[in-house]
Each structure stands twice: as C-alpha cells, then as structure tokens.
Amino acid sequence: MDVDEIVAIDVHTHAHRSVHETAHDGDGNDDMGQYFGIGTMPHYSVPELASYYRERKMAAVVFTVDSISQSGEDPVPGNLEIAELSAEHRDVLIPFASVDPARGKAGVEMARRLIEDHGVRGFKFHPSVQAFYPNDRLAYPLYELIEEHGLVALFHSGQTGVGAGTPGGGGVRLKYANPLHLDDVAVDFPGMDIIIAHPSFPWQDEALSVATHKPRVYIDLSGWSPKYFPPQLVQYANTLLKDKMLFGSDFPVITPERWMRDFERLELKPEVRPLLLKENAARLFGLRGTADAG
Incomplete structure (x- = not known):
C-alpha cells in the first residue's frame, strides 16, 4: 500500500457477505439499516469493498464481528476469508480479525493463527454484542497476544445500531460499551495500541479523557455524520487529540x-x-509512501 496514492484511510468498515453466497441485500442487519436511515442494509463482500474503496482512492480497515457466545453462529464472512481476500487486495485493504473473548483458549489459538499465518493487523471487539466488559480478565489472554505482536485492538463504544428499535434492543446491553472500561485495559497493556470506535454517546467525555491520558489510545470518528459530532469532540480534534x-x-x-x-x-x-x-492512521499502522520507502 502506497499512502502517497490514497486520499484517506477509513479505519472502520464491515464486510457482511461471503464470496460463497449468492449476491443479495438486506436479509440481515435490517435493524441497523433502519437506525441509520438507509432502509435495506447493503451487504458487501471483501472484493466488492476493495473495488469500492479503490475507485475512491482510499484504503480501508475491514472486519467482521464474532459474537458466537450470543448468536450461536460463526460470523459470515469469517476471519479467514477476510484475511485471505484482503491479501489479494493489499493495495487498499488492511485486514482485522474478530474473536469473541468467550471462546477462551480456543479463541486465543485462533487469533494466533490469524496473526502468524494470515497477517491480520488488528482485532475488532464489540463489547455490547459480545456481552463483556473490556476490562474483564476473560479477554486478557487475547490482549496479551495482540500486545506481543504489536497489533491494534479496536473497541466499539457508546450506543449501537445493532438491535436498535427491536424488542428489548435485541438483548444488546449498552452498559458494556462505556469507554471508561478501556482505561483499565490501557493501564494493564501499555504496549498495545487501542482505538475507541465512534463518538461515544452518551460517554463522550469519558472517551476524550482516556485518549488524552493514555498515550496509545486513539479515537475513530465512525458511525456518525460529522455534522452531529458533539462540540467537545471537535474541540479536542482541533487541539489536544489532533x-x-x-x-x-x-x-x-x-x-x-x-x-x-x-x-x-x-x-x-x-x-x-x-x-x-x-496521516494519523498511516503512522499507527506503519504505512509508508514511495518517498518514505526510498
């Protein structure tokens, strides 16, 4: 990936369809489609997502969400498919994996293979969907592995469109996604880069506090149109957290x-x-342009 040739790096995208499925739209994630006001939720495979971003001269981090402990099912597409297909589109895609902490030792071994054999660059956690607090010791063996390999851990924070408007919110509990829980993780794993995903409604100040205090904690601005960003988020983007x-x-x-x-x-x-x-993402992921490589 030549960062000189791209205009932006999108650190938060989802692949929702396997290349082994018949092309379709909208037979899943429809609650999120309604939540975001787009109606039917479009599903992209990894190659389709790569083409979309290549046309726009952008790069993208891509992942799925593994919540087998709650859903009873492996994610589609799976981590292995995302990693292998991203390798074929390495000019625009950065593969992350997702491993439900409830998988225990088997999940750690799965993560190790994805890192060492398939080159994933980080891991996506969704505490509300996976039903765990980020500072739960259950997840610490995964963090140890991520820190050992110098990779990135990205955590959903704040309210979520998953289950929104459905009875009981689809069983999704928002309490797990308070970014203040990540302060413990940043203390216990000081060598691990952490991304707090999204403006963290209703805990924006907590996210800003953790990112300001802990040197390896970042914030991604996904999931909201910038016109809805709270004033303090814009203020910190302009100053202390630029x-x-x-x-x-x-x-x-x-x-x-x-x-x-x-x-x-x-x-x-x-x-x-x-x-x-x-530029911030390029530095975080260790990406270089042609001039840098020379």
Whole structure:
C-alpha cells in the first residue's frame, strides 16, 4: 500500500457477505439499516469493498464481528476469508480479525493463527454484542497476544445500531460499551495500541479523557455524520487529540462520501484535516509512501 496514492484511510468498515453466497441485500442487519436511515442494509463482500474503496482512492480497515457466545453462529464472512481476500487486495485493504473473548483458549489459538499465518493487523471487539466488559480478565489472554505482536485492538463504544428499535434492543446491553472500561485495559497493556470506535454517546467525555491520558489510545470518528459530532469532540480534534483522531465511516451504514461532505463543514484547522483523514492512521499502522520507502 502506497499512502502517497490514497486520499484517506477509513479505519472502520464491515464486510457482511461471503464470496460463497449468492449476491443479495438486506436479509440481515435490517435493524441497523433502519437506525441509520438507509432502509435495506447493503451487504458487501471483501472484493466488492476493495473495488469500492479503490475507485475512491482510499484504503480501508475491514472486519467482521464474532459474537458466537450470543448468536450461536460463526460470523459470515469469517476471519479467514477476510484475511485471505484482503491479501489479494493489499493495495487498499488492511485486514482485522474478530474473536469473541468467550471462546477462551480456543479463541486465543485462533487469533494466533490469524496473526502468524494470515497477517491480520488488528482485532475488532464489540463489547455490547459480545456481552463483556473490556476490562474483564476473560479477554486478557487475547490482549496479551495482540500486545506481543504489536497489533491494534479496536473497541466499539457508546450506543449501537445493532438491535436498535427491536424488542428489548435485541438483548444488546449498552452498559458494556462505556469507554471508561478501556482505561483499565490501557493501564494493564501499555504496549498495545487501542482505538475507541465512534463518538461515544452518551460517554463522550469519558472517551476524550482516556485518549488524552493514555498515550496509545486513539479515537475513530465512525458511525456518525460529522455534522452531529458533539462540540467537545471537535474541540479536542482541533487541539489536544489532533494526532490521535482517525477517519472512520462504519461503511456500509455511512458512506465515505457522506462522511467527507459533512467533514468539510466542520470548523477545523487546515493542518488538522490531513492528520485525521490519513496521516494519523498511516503512522499507527506503519504505512509508508514511495518517498518514505526510498
């Protein structure tokens, strides 16, 4: 991946369809489609997502969510499919994996194979969907592995569109997604880079506090149109956290075009925009341009 040739790095996208499935839209995740006001939820395979971002001269982190302890099913597409297909599209895709902490030792071994044999660059956790607090010792063996290999752990935070509007919220409990729980993780794993995903409604101040206090904690700006960002988030993006904020869309529920259009209207310093769109993520993932490689 040549960062000189791309205009942005989207650190938060989802693949919802396996290449082994017949093309379809909307027979899953429809609650999220309604929540985000897009109606039927589109499903993209990894190659389709790569083509989408290549056309826009962007790179993207791509993952699924493993919540087998709650759903009883392996994610589709699986981690292995995402890793193998991302390798075929390495010019635009950065593969992350997702392992439900409830898998225990088997999950740690799964994660190890994904790292050592398939080159994943980080792991996505969704505490509300996986029903665990991020500082639960159950997850610590996974964090030890991630830290050992110098990879990134990305955590959903705040309210979620998963289960929104369904009876009982689909059984999803929001309490697990308070970003303050990540403060313990940052203390106990000081060598692990952590991304707090999304504006963390209703815990935005907690997220800003953790990211300001802990040097390896970042915030991605996915899942919300920038026009809805709370004022304190924009203030910190302009100042104390300008080197630790990351562009993310949450594609396909929000397109990068919509996010970028509203991002242009934010009152940000000119020198801050390229940091958020590309430079911070490039530094975090150790990506280099042609000039750097020379």
